Amino acid sequence: MTEILIDTNVLVYAFDLAEPQKHPRGLEVVHELELSNKGCLSVQCLSEFIKATTRGASPILKIDEALKQAEDFIEAFPVFLLTPTIVLEAIRGVRDHQFSFYDAQIWACARLNQIPVIFSEDFFDGRTIEGVRFVNPFTETFELEKWA
Numbered sequence: 001m002t003e004i005l006i007d008t009n010v011l012v013y014a015f016d017l018a019e020p021q022k023h024p025r026g027l028e029v030v031h032e033l034e035l036s037n038k039g040c041l042s043v044q045c046l047s048e049f050i051k052a053t054t055r056g057a058s059p060i061l062k063i064d065e066a067l068k069q070a071e072d073f074i075e076a077f078p079v080f081l082l083t084p085t086i087v088l089e090a091i092r093g094v095r096d097h098q099f100s101f102y103d104a105q106i107w108a109c110a111r112l113n114q115i116p117v118i119f120s121e122d123f124f125d126g127r128t129i130e131g132v133r134f135v136n137p138f139t140e141t142f143e144l145e146k147w148a
Helices: 008-013 023-035 043-054 063-076 084-097 101-112
Strands: 004-006 039-042 117-119 132-135
Touching: 004 023, 004 101, 008 023, 008 043, 023 039, 039 043, 039 101, 043 063, 043 101, 084 101, 101 117, 101 132
Parallel strands: 004 039, 004 117, 117 132
Antiparallel strands: none
């Protein structure tokens, strides 16, 4: 049963060896959510993953590696599309909840697809907005066993 949307930062940390504190946790979270069939992605997070891991003079991944990983993610997790309805709901999230627009799209994707939890370090840990709870898997108190 899919119940956790995995935000871009979790995906990126799973590959970012320059983040020795967050890399192992990101890898563990992605792996466990795949094994338990509880994870899902938005097409936005998948796209942001490619951009974040392939940019700059010393990218985290080469483009061929990022392509392969994107293919693996698509095979491993349900991927929800970005729709006009999600865009409109995101605009409401900006207006009503003061999200940044791109964070609002992630929230809107989860909310409209009835995904009750988002794993991300970009939101207020433990906060629930209109049925969507935000959980930061990089806090000291996070226990993956409770989720996977």
